[in-house]
Amino acid sequence: MGEAAGGAVGVLVAVEGLDGAGKATLVAALRDAATRRAATVATIAFPRYDDDVHAALAGEALRGAHGDTGTSVHAMALLFALDRRAAREELATRRRECDVVLVDRYVASNAAYGSARLHQSVGPFAAWVHATEIERFGVPAPDAQVLVRVPPELAAQRVRDRAAADPDRDPDSFEADADLQGRCAEVYDALAREQWLAPWWVTENRQSGEEALTRTADTVLDAVLGDAFAPGSSVRSDTIET
Numbered sequence: 001m002g003e004a005a006g007g008a009v010g011v012l013v014a015v016e017g018l019d020g021a022g023k024a025t026l027v028a029a030l031r032d033a034a035t036r037r038a039a040t041v042a043t044i045a046f047p048r049y050d051d052d053v054h055a056a057l058a059g060e061a062l063r064g065a066h067g068d069t070g071t072s073v074h075a076m077a078l079l080f081a082l083d084r085r086a087a088r089e090e091l092a093t094r095r096r097e098c099d100v101v102l103v104d105r106y107v108a109s110n111a112a113y114g115s116a117r118l119h120q121s122v123g124p125f126a127a128w129v130h131a132t133e134i135e136r137f138g139v140p141a142p143d144a145q146v147l148v149r150v151p152p153e154l155a156a157q158r159v160r161d162r163a164a165a166d167p168d169r170d171p172d173s174f175e176a177d178a179d180l181q182g183r184c185a186e187v188y189d190a191l192a193r194e195q196w197l198a199p200w201w202v203t204e205n206r207q208s209g210e211e212a213l214t215r216t217a218d219t220v221l222d223a224v225l226g227d228a229f230a231p232g233s234s235v236r237s238d239t240i241e242t
């Protein structure tokens, strides 16, 4: 569990899933649910495009800049990993200050997308991500990971709808690759099944509406905060049907 100092629980919860799955939407619901129960909360979205040069380079490479960087699976993963390495201090500070630290994408995004790009399941690439980010860079493992699970076609439709409404959100090269998204969905399922890196929760995000989201957010918080207040117990893996 997180570093309990100054009274804050400091539980680190990573929200994962395909592009357009609804991660940002769930993070917002989790933040509201945490605030309702008087838990202090911080949110960080990776890649930190505006705050870290590696993330900025990765974002540009996703749109064709920097020669062949975007085509290199390992180069892209290193840029995403270096962004998180540079965020270690901020993460530590937020965990000291807050009960819940929500991260929108984290280390498992690298494992999922890189493995999918290489047509692997949870295998050598995921092991390389673990060795590089956790063991070498000292990026902290999360306490819990939530997979926002949707059929890839639905996620792709949401990406298209969002792009139609906001020209600044036109799909990047990963978002535009339907085969990649399909394989990535399979890798995410395998990561969750294998409890890769930390315990996983799986939530389906097919329904629209506040009610289902709020229910999911409350279920996750009951688990992570409830367990955090009960020393010696650990966060369970489960499936939340919404």
Ligand SMILES: Nc1ncnc2c1ncn2[C@@H]1O[C@H](COP(=O)(O)OP(=O)(O)OP(=O)(O)O)[C@@H](O)[C@H]1O
Pocket: 017, 018, 019, 020, 021, 022, 023, 024, 025, 026, 158, 159, 162, 205, 206, 207, 208, 209
């Ligand atoms: N349950 C839902 N029903 C209908 N629309 C939804 C639902 N969840 C999210 N959306 C919409 O789908 C779009 C994508 O959602 P969101 O931005 O939360 O996804 P994301 O996983 O954070 O995407 P990305 O990784 O590409 O930034 C948004 O326009 C959002 O309003």
Ligand SMILES: Cc1cn([C@H]2C[C@H](O)[C@@H](COP(=O)(O)O)O2)c(=O)[nH]c1=O
Pocket: 019, 046, 047, 077, 080, 081, 105, 106, 107, 109, 110, 111, 113, 114, 174, 175
């Ligand atoms: C953090 C991170 C992201 N990715 C992939 C996932 C997305 O397709 C893109 C950009 O992320 P965004 O949430 O759409 O802005 O990059 C990745 O492969 N590895 C990572 O660590």
